[in-house]
Amino acid sequence: MPSHPETTEEDPVARFRRLIRVEPRGHTSPGIQPTEAIIPAIPGQAPRPPQTRTLVKAAAIRRWLGLLTGRASMVILTCLAVLWLTFFGLGMASGQPFDAAAASAIERTGAYVLRLSHGDLGETGEYGFSRLPRPVLEILPEIVGRSFALLFGALALAALLGLPLGLWSARGRRALWSLPIVLLSSIGMSLPSFFVALLLQMLVIRLTQATGRTVLPVGGMGWDAHLVLPILVLAARPLAQIARVANVCFAEILDQEYIRTAHSKGLTPAWILGKHVMRNAAVPVLTTIGVALRYSLISLPVVEYFFGWQGLGFYLLKAIATNEADFAAGMLLCLVAAFLLVNLLLEASYGLCDPRLRGQGSADVRRARGRIGDALREIPEAIWGIVRRSRLGHLIARGRDEDGLPHLAEVAKGMRLEELDETRRMPRRLWARATLGNPGLMLGGLLVLGLIFLVLFGASLTPHSPYTTRGLVLENGEFSVPPFPPSETYPLGTDLLGRDLMSLIMAGARQTMLLAALSVLGRLMLGTALGALAGWWSGSWIDRLALALVEVLAAFPALLLAMVLILAFNIRNGMPPFILALSLVGWGEIIQFVRAEVMRLRPAEFVESAAAVGTSSIGIITRHIWPNLLPSLVSITTIEMGAALMLLGELGFVGIFIGGGIFAELEWMAPLFHYSDVPEWGSLLSNVRTYARGYPWMGLYPGLAFFGAILAFNLFGEGIRKLIDQVGVHVMRILNRYTLALAAGLVAAIFWIQGSTGSIVAYQQNARTFEGKAAKVDIEALTAPAAEGRNLGTLGLQVAAEWIAESFERLGLQPAGETFTYFQPRRRDFQVLAAQPVLQLNDGGEPLRFQEDFNVYPSRNTIAGHAAAPFRFLGLGRVRSYTQLGYRYYDLEDLDFRDQILLVFEEDMFYLDQIPHGGALVIAASPEVLQQHYALSPFPAGGREAPALWVSEVVANRLLEP
Numbered sequence: 001m002p003s004h005p006e007t008t009e010e011d012p013v014a015r016f017r018r019l020i021r022v023e024p025r026g027h028t029s030p031g032i033q034p035t036e037a038i039i040p041a042i043p044g045q046a047p048r049p050p051q052t053r054t055l056v057k058a059a060a061i062r063r064w065l066g067l068l069t070g071r072a073s074m075v076i077l078t079c080l081a082v083l084w085l086t087f088f089g090l091g092m093a094s095g096q097p098f099d100a101a102a103a104s105a106i107e108r109t110g111a112y113v114l115r116l117s118h119g120d121l122g123e124t125g126e127y128g129f130s131r132l133p134r135p136v137l138e139i140l141p142e143i144v145g146r147s148f149a150l151l152f153g154a155l156a157l158a159a160l161l162g163l164p165l166g167l168w169s170a171r172g173r174r175a176l177w178s179l180p181i182v183l184l185s186s187i188g189m190s191l192p193s194f195f196v197a198l199l200l201q202m203l204v205i206r207l208t209q210a211t212g213r214t215v216l217p218v219g220g221m222g223w224d225a226h227l228v229l230p231i232l233v234l235a236a237r238p239l240a241q242i243a244r245v246a247n248v249c250f251a252e253i254l255d256q257e258y259i260r261t262a263h264s265k266g267l268t269p270a271w272i273l274g275k276h277v278m279r280n281a282a283v284p285v286l287t288t289i290g291v292a293l294r295y296s297l298i299s300l301p302v303v304e305y306f307f308g309w310q311g312l313g314f315y316l317l318k319a320i321a322t323n324e325a326d327f328a329a330g331m332l333l334c335l336v337a338a339f340l341l342v343n344l345l346l347e348a349s350y351g352l353c354d355p356r357l358r359g360q361g362s363a364d365v366r367r368a369r370g371r372i373g374d375a376l377r378e379i380p381e382a383i384w385g386i387v388r389r390s391r392l393g394h395l396i397a398r399g400r401d402e403d404g405l406p407h408l409a410e411v412a413k414g415m416r417l418e419e420l421d422e423t424r425r426m427p428r429r430l431w432a433r434a435t436l437g438n439p440g441l442m443l444g445g446l447l448v449l450g451l452i453f454l455v456l457f458g459a460s461l462t463p464h465s466p467y468t469t470r471g472l473v474l475e476n477g478e479f480s481v482p483p484f485p486p487s488e489t490y491p492l493g494t495d496l497l498g499r500d501l502m503s504l505i506m507a508g509a510r511q512t513m514l515l516a517a518l519s520v521l522g523r524l525m526l527g528t529a530l531g532a533l534a535g536w537w538s539g540s541w542i543d544r545l546a547l548a549l550v551e552v553l554a555a556f557p558a559l560l561l562a563m564v565l566i567l568a569f570n571i572r573n574g575m576p577p578f579i580l581a582l583s584l585v586g587w588g589e590i591i592q593f594v595r596a597e598v599m600r601l602r603p604a605e606f607v608e609s610a611a612a613v614g615t616s617s618i619g620i621i622t623r624h625i626w627p628n629l630l631p632s633l634v635s636i637t638t639i640e641m642g643a644a645l646m647l648l649g650e651l652g653f654v655g656i657f658i659g660g661g662i663f664a665e666l667e668w669m670a671p672l673f674h675y676s677d678v679p680e681w682g683s684l685l686s687n688v689r690t691y692a693r694g695y696p697w698m699g700l701y702p703g704l705a706f707f708g709a710i711l712a713f714n715l716f717g718e719g720i721r722k723l724i725d726q727v728g729v730h731v732m733r734i735l736n737r738y739t740l741a742l743a744a745g746l747v748a749a750i751f752w753i754q755g756s757t758g759s760i761v762a763y764q765q766n767a768r769t770f771e772g773k774a775a776k777v778d779i780e781a782l783t784a785p786a787a788e789g790r791n792l793g794t795l796g797l798q799v800a801a802e803w804i805a806e807s808f809e810r811l812g813l814q815p816a817g818e819t820f821t822y823f824q825p826r827r828r829d830f831q832v833l834a835a836q837p838v839l840q841l842n843d844g845g846e847p848l849r850f851q852e853d854f855n856v857y858p859s860r861n862t863i864a865g866h867a868a869a870p871f872r873f874l875g876l877g878r879v880r881s882y883t884q885l886g887y888r889y890y891d892l893e894d895l896d897f898r899d900q901i902l903l904v905f906e907e908d909m910f911y912l913d914q915i916p917h918g919g920a921l922v923i924a925a926s927p928e929v930l931q932q933h934y935a936l937s938p939f940p941a942g943g944r945e946a947p948a949l950w951v952s953e954v955v956a957n958r959l960l961e962p
Helices: 012-020 050-093 098-117 136-171 176-187 194-213 227-255 257-264 271-309 313-322 325-353 362-376 379-389 391-402 416-436 439-460 501-536 541-555 558-568 577-585 588-601 605-614 617-653 698-731 737-756 757-769 771-780 785-790 793-813 906-914 953-960
Strands: 471-475 478-480 660-666 673-675 854-856 871-873 880-882 887-890 897-905 917-923 948-951
Touching: 050 098, 050 541, 050 558, 136 313, 136 325, 136 362, 176 227, 176 698, 176 757, 194 227, 194 271, 194 617, 194 698, 227 271, 257 271, 271 313, 271 325, 271 558, 271 617, 313 325, 313 558, 325 541, 391 541, 416 737, 439 501, 439 698, 471 793, 501 541, 501 577, 501 588, 501 617, 501 698, 541 588, 558 577, 558 617, 577 617, 577 897, 588 617, 605 617, 605 660, 617 698, 737 897, 771 785, 771 793, 785 793, 897 953, 906 917, 917 953, 948 953
Parallel strands: 871 897, 897 917, 917 948
Antiparallel strands: 471 478, 660 673, 854 948, 880 887
């Protein structure tokens, strides 16, 4: 039987060897030294004199001092930048313009640092049960301890499980049983933290229901079993990352010659593992732990919020939502300091693990991290490599040989013409192997095509309208209210408004994917431009500034930074705040890749030739370097889509989604339902924490949509990367004027489809049903004198109600009121005016007219009474509050205006119930309120009854005139 020819495809292990270049360092037993670690002595060389040794030690000390000084300076600058970003973002979120917020942030940062030097971090009322102001420095140690217990517990668990799993799968890398570990690591890195938390919580609830015993607490605080679920969720992604890197790293080391030599010498496996394998794998594994810490910091607020664990992440979300800038700044400094300290310790440990890294700067560490990042993206190739190297793979290959397929050497032997034909067919075979033999490209491509189909046609294929709400439903003689569980009518169930979840997911795919794509485009533009400039002028101030910005972005948790920026840019502005925020948050990895590639390509001959003929630097970057970066950037774009979707999902979980949404009180004293009237995946997750335990489908299916989309783009990106590695420059053949024209046509088709389907079509259909003449008839009937303004207690209210009921019957609406009518009577107590009120100003001016210059104010309490006193203008602004025994109180106890009439704006009338006052004049925002008829409240104000009237701006100006 002819021998099987060797494949020219690069092995995953060889790929990883080229990426991280793990080399033996001589950590061996006596007599077993790798060739690279042998340093032969030079005959006749004398030892160094004492003076030389002293100079060497002094130089080493100076080098270390320089490194420590540089790192300390970077830590200080990073903390200052984080403080400025916090004050700037919260300042803009409170309504300040950009320039004022920037200037104010500088002042507040300086004042905060000055107070920090005296041990004063300000006060906050957001901590504890009473909401009374407490010093931030007093409560920080307790909060920090809770979060650090989760963080470092999760990292320890991930390391303790990930390293053995990686080693076990590396030892069986040629067996199919190692395939599940590699596959699970790919899935683990695509799972959003809120989705993992939901799945574990549902599992524990099901186990508790099945066994009748409490298995684990599903939420709350406690230094006992309450720690288990949060630590497991927080450890999920680090575990997947560490297991994957350990698998690839150990597999590369176990194939080294010095490992085989150690086995041949009879050394025990434990000795080889401890002295050779573990020490050679220490640097990449430690680097992965540092990267995992950054992702854990991103997920920390989500995990703590989901389980009600009151740590840094939990209170950071509250502080940002309530604009507690000092409290947020103090907690962020703790997270940033922890991140920077761990990274400093990791950098120091590299020299202990590898003597070759001692004294080297952080640039080498960044290159190592970049290589680890490439290794993490080897998962699909590794899965295919395991199958190919397994017995099944050999049987498949042997079966091909036994089927009689001739080898290239036999076919081309002595046949020059057939050899030429075979050479022409090689690109086809190369493309076939790089596509059909690429599981990441095939599976990820199918999933991405499904997402594209959903984006283009999902809105027009929905089984129900995503904009239609359903309330009380009569079915089989029984009434039911939403949310409805999954059924034949609603395959995925409904939300609390009765909207079909399947329709919301299908219609919301377009909005979600478009937002992610535009965010990634912004990241690419920013990261590519800055990376090219920094790489071309490496070592310049541009390079140093770009790297400093990357350090700041890495230290600031991405979820919190995105949240601050979105609120700063005004979440009510729709998509633009999200695009800007996500673009500014996620460009750090891109700039590092582009900078490294530009630095690698700059010494190339074609670049030097372009410079020799007088091409400018910008021309060289755009015409020569950019085409060489484009294939890799295509792969990075798809992977960044997964990262953007991950961030969008976590933002939606904490209530940050397009437009900010609306709060609806569906039941009295029930939690408010946060929703958006525009279909979008993130908004479907904003109520998961509140309602998922009772209605799990409301969080399960939107979370599954995010997970599937993230996994699709991750797999597809890895498949593209492998395609580029195997085909190389041939990919550039795809990028020509024809493909660009095709892309332009696709974009035009997408915009045409978007204008012909989805929300626009629904709005158009609703608009066509509107009849102006019919609406005019209804308006005339409801505003006719016979309706008497439809006030309570009048016959006109009954006339208007009957007219509306007749209109409902003509439209065929289902009666859901009392005795199957359209009416549901409710008792309402109210007061009416016994006489026309009078308002008189003693300024000698014209008398004031009722319902022109003033009107009764519909307060929550009774407003009857008489007051004659001087007036005072009162503007309260933002009022501090606290909660006690379920009731909210405001810090207004010291105010007393019993002998005065207050002139206030409408928004301040809410607080006057707690302020003794003789009367109130409320400035009307529009003249219409002065002409309306009001039903007045009959409820007393607890001994604080005082007359209250609307007044026009003209009357207010008369009062304020000196």
